[in-house]
Amino acid sequence: MSPSRPNGLSRQPRNVVSRGIPEATVARLPVYLRALVSLAERGATTVSSEELAAAAGVTSAKLRKDLSHLGSYGTRGVGYEVEYLVYQISRELGLSQDWRVAIVGIGNLGHALANYGGFASRGFRVVALLDAGEVVGEKVAGLTVASVDDLEHVVKEQEVSIAVIATPGAAAQPLCDRLVAAGITSILNFAPVVLQVPEGVKVRKVDLSTELQILAFHEQRKSAAVLGIDADVVAQAFVEAAQ
Amino acid sequence: MSPSRPNGLSRQPRNVVSRGIPEATVARLPVYLRALVSLAERGATTVSSEELAAAAGVTSAKLRKDLSHLGSYGTRGVGYEVEYLVYQISRELGLSQDWRVAIVGIGNLGHALANYGGFASRGFRVVALLDAGEVVGEKVAGLTVASVDDLEHVVKEQEVSIAVIATPGAAAQPLCDRLVAAGITSILNFAPVVLQVPEGVKVRKVDLSTELQILAFHEQRKSAAVLGIDADVVAQAFVEAAQ
């Protein structure tokens, strides 16, 4: 895309940010972490790649490859020390510090998110709730819902670093723009729209309908296969039967 | 993993189910569909790969490659007819039919999902709500919450084909086992555990903490980069400065 840059100071930021840990690995680290914490609660002190992989739903080869990106934290012939691995993955994910989260849009989903207990134990503190409707001023999950009119002020005052958007689709992009202008660079989006953001802002999207549609695709394929509708398979079966 | 199978009838089901459309493409089709519907609502009748790609947040090359897996539905020099493409993608995703969905676990999140209006318009009908607590017997989103004791009966009676699990972690696996035994092969899991299922059952997982942890990882890397902490980069800069 860009021409070669001999000057070290103007290199692509990509190398700075990711420093070698593949995106696919990063996405699996939270799953390993959860499995490890669960193992620790059941009293395990050591775990092999085979056991941990089974608990996390991946292959042991993939697990070892993933962990090798963090360093050599296992012992050959023995396995991994659970507590130590928990510490190393937590550190890598940046969970040694608390992250301050704002939820924008306190409808059904926003309520559920605000009341979700799983955040606090994983290093995330919900410090602000924002909405544009009647719910402003009410107490939800111990916090008073603020007006989105004060978004910029709240973000600054509460030192928010991660925003969760749980508004209707139409409201999401304008609010996203304001969040970005207020300095937010990490957004979790539940609104059913594709947010347009400048480079350097990271958006992750959770889309309930999309997930169901992907399931429907596979479910449909199963039905078709059972009924013998799939033309490719029928043709292939004929070819193989004739040999 | 398994030895070669010369007999066509005992081949791996993988080929039957996917028939050539890559998983990565399937996961993007719902995004394209949503962008197309939005364009249609704004009166567009035709769209180029460049425009649609921008709306969907991908590159035009990727979009054209994805659509080419479905067939040749565009016109060179012109673009794609919006309505026709909506139809083709919907058909491919299996949205011509209505899918009957059960939600298991009617807590904060289950409530929000039951009340979410976006499902119905996209081919999904919530036909059953199940819980084990006090909410059983209450009306939620127009449906009476049934007891999980009757899970098998409800799944059969209501002809459920997709189940959504929104229970606490500890309850998820046993309920998943019962759903699978009752014939369910598509599950959307919001519980913070990795579900173990037999082959042929498709699970998709939505994990709020995981998403935040991935954002935290990148956010942390940004801070480190700004502060000049990244050792690799510092070392590299020295090497380059010395040349």
Add this chain to the structure above:
DNA sequence: TAGATTGTTAATCGATTAACAATC
């Protein structure tokens, strides 16, 4: 015909997998 844009090819990139040497 000239301009626009698709559908496809080929190159590149990144992720997965299997196997095994290293080593506890």
Add this chain to the structure above:
DNA sequence: TAGATTGTTAATCGATTAACAATC
């Protein structure tokens, strides 16, 4: 030492990207 298991290598697989011939 013998058995177990990691960390790494190399091969394979799948996804992305750029470029452009085909064609409206």
